[in-house]
Amino acid sequence: MSFLQVQNIHHTYFTKASATTALSDISLTVEEGEFVSLLGPSGCGKTTLLSIISSLLKPTEGTVLLENKPVTTAKNQIGYMLQQDYLFPWKTIEENILIGLKLSRQLTPKTKAATLNLLNQIGLSEVEKQLPRQLSGGMRQRVALVRTLATEPKLLMLDEPFSALDYQTKLKLEDLVSKILTDFGKTAILVTHDIGEAIAMSDRVFLLSPSPGRIYKTFTMPEELRKASPFEARNHELFQSIFQTIWKELESLESEKE
């Protein structure tokens, strides 16, 4: 049995004026320790799918199973990282990273020490007492990663976490996140519209087609790229050819729409 099973998900948004189907018949599985990406043009329901998997949103139809149990029962098993850091500006870095433990009543001297240790591991030391606005964008996104990892989730949702950063910071952070997730053996789902990022970071890429969102194609990355760090993968000879393949698929999606 797979670690995560998404079965026949349909989702429709209802408003007074209309009913819009955002997702149609989505089924996919993710193995433990795997890194997969959801790639697609904007408006194809990527974020909706993430919200459903993390049980923030109830799908109109279908089930999501994490280790064979419905996700709704899996509290704190799933971590979610947003497009921007969304650190609370009135809380210090320490209060920010401990908020998850505090809310789930797991805050003990031991978990606190582990979280602060994680902050050091990620290359941020002596910032505990500072406020988020005193840190740079890249540093803040790293703090947000620590906040997400603090409750030790089994599955991580990354909702375009690098999109608000400058290119150089983004590349560095991709490597860091990739390394941390491998070290801790975490399973992760990344949402992105950046083809390069999807190829560099993932083991598998699901290409979604828009309105309504469905899985159009699945690409499995070759072993060489999986093993390499995202930065190395970007420079690998296979990278360009895979990029071209996915690019063409995306193009054909667009022409289909017209």
Added chain:
Amino acid sequence: MSLKKNKLKQLHQTYLHSLKIEMRWVRFYQAVIFIVFFSSWELASQKQWIDPLIFSSPSKIWQLFLDKLHDGSLLTNLGVTLTETVFGFILGTLLGTILATILWLSPFISKILDPYLVVLNAMPKVALGPILIVALSPGYPSIIAMGAIISVIITTIVVYTSFKEVDPNYLKVLQTFGATRLQCFKEAILPASFPTIISTLKVNVGLSWVGVIVGEFLVSSRGLGYMIIYGFQVFNFTLVFLSLLVIAVIATIMYQLVELLEKKLIKE
């Protein structure tokens, strides 16, 4: 290099100097307006260009101020009004914030109460005065209630709006950790709306003065509002002007204090 630096420093000095000069002129004209206003008032009253019985004169008001200060009645009345106003606006802000909290915690209740809030907000609250006085007995409770009731609904509406405007992504972060609605409120909504609550405090200071003075008009036993109504009844307009000037000065001081509080709290 150092020559350049010197030059820069000199230019900065000149700039600072020009600011100082401008500030001096502003202060000068402010003083001119003040002096011209009060001296022409005094002159017009002495020369009987205006009716001294109705418009009094600064010198008479000053004399009465000293008298009332000596016999202690001014300070007593001022103390009464000040207590009522402070309690009124703190109570109004607090109740308004609590009401807004309830509305936010239960969207269903907020939908139900929406038309009632609109009606209550549109109604002139001072019209409730007579009912409050009969219900709560004339004195502190009814007048404090007047000071509070005048600001409570508008505070509710303003604070509730700011609660709703908090970036929903902050809530998403908390919900991924399994936070309840109450926890979301405590961790994100309330701290994010703190600046708005403080700024409603500023508006409420002014509103509470209106409620309290009108309340004292109606009860007519103590306070600066009572002094105005009493002066009016016995045709002692010097007393009316004295109360007005005292209210103007004290209300300004109170407003400045709240502004100072705001600066201190928001700075953090």
